[in-house]
Amino acid sequence: MPKPGARSALPAVALMVLACSSETGSPPTGDETTGQGAGGGASSTGGADAPASGGGGAPGGSTGSAASTGGGGAGTGGAGTGGAGSPVGNPSPGCGKSGRPGNGTVTVDNDHIYTFPSSYDGSTPFPLLMGFHACGNPIDQFINLTRGSGFETDYVRAVGRSSDSGGCWNYRDDIAKVLRIYDDLMENYCIDMDRVFATGHSSGAQMIVQILTHEPDAEHLNFRAVAPVAASDYGALQVPTPVMYIQGKNDTVRGGDGASTVARFRAANMCETSSTPYAEVMGCQSSGRAVNPGCVSYSGCSEPTIWCSHDDPAYNNTSHGVPCFAIQAMYDFFADMP
Template sequence: MTVDNDHIYTFPDSYDGRAPFPLLVGFHACGNPIDQFINLTRGSAFETEYVRAVGRSSDSGGCWNYNNDIAKVLRTYDDLMNNYCIDMDRVFATGHSSGAQMIVQILAHRSDAEHMNFKAVAPVAASDYGALQVPMPVMYIQGTNDTVRGGDGASTVARFRTANMCQMSSTPYSEVMGCQSSGKTVNPGCVSYSGCSEPTIWCSHDDPAYSNTSHGVPCFAIQAMYDFFTNMP
């Protein structure tokens, strides 16, 4: 279902409005189309097992602005909960760049974070917007040499680690497999932090994609997100 310049919902063929389905909410990056995450998840298990919902930012340049866009995001969420058969306990979010920043900003505002009630999130190349107000299972993904962000996302990861009461120590997270991108074998570089109240995974990868900036959604990300989300208890 598409509402021009506002949002798109897609439903698996097996959706009949009776059995609740998990929901994937996707936030596009600056300059990317509204259906960025529809396209990225096409042919994946997200397409056949999840309702997918993506919205368009209000900014003319295609970037998300928290103050301008949060009301629309909450309205779209309420529409899905009130009018479709969604498992309210299995709402997941991902976003890229500006869209990932929108997720982080939602989590930095307690009332909005509690309203959206995400089960887990997987932001790709976000930024630090201050302390997160709720604990949150996370798979945080960012290039080790992200030249757009000018860093690897360590400060953003630290916000999740604090919210989830993690220790500083971590162990390799081998559940994420390598892949091929731009003629390179990509190392996902994922670790799992110890002692956390919620699963906290950081994938500091070396995929050069997105015009060789390492700022893009890496080749392993969609499958890794699906596995992470679907295995949530």
């Protein structure tokens, strides 16, 4: 069951998105392989991706987080432990307007998809997960990745479609759509406005980071926490935000492990440079081998700041995909938010 939100700011929405965009709209380059490691969940491929700036380096401080070699991968999270609808929360204006949509799904072709758990009744506020697809991936990529997980049973899930013909996110062209989707959910459905979360991969992760570099948009969406996978450094973040940042330690598409992006979150969250192993994230099996999530938690932060620099070998050896532990780790991280 979710805990009451502790912040007075506007609501946050979980948006799982995979995108390959640049704020300037320049065409992305390089190959992108997105999807899920062998530990669980659906996978998909395709699309080009914009190269990241920065990168390199290892997680600061202690990096010796030992991961379990067994266990299931992402997409297997148990229901009821992280975010089920609760009478406690910050109800959106849409609470009480209507019941559960037919078949639990609202679809507008080439624009957005919303899914509602079977326990959603239109009156009890539910947490929201916004997911952003990667370049060349279908709009429902994160719906597929979270199928069978606690996100399916405990969250309203919302995914949008980027406007670019190649399926990549472009901040300039797409931010209005993201804000419109968020406003539609708040106005017409029953969402806990203090428990809006976002995740995305590649271009979608880049979109999340760019939102956080624009203060008005970041404050409007008011994400309670985010979990970008393989994003990029777009400059200083404007609001402190709890984060679980995930990227392969040898991501050949990004040209590094995401250290410069993590540094932006550390600065925004006023963290120290020291860290300790974050053993809450369990290992998994991918491509016939045990995966070490490599997660650390930074010290002295105003908001929780986790970096998972993993060694999942999947995704055509690019280390650029969503690792096998990711969905369960995100679910648990979001559930721990007060």
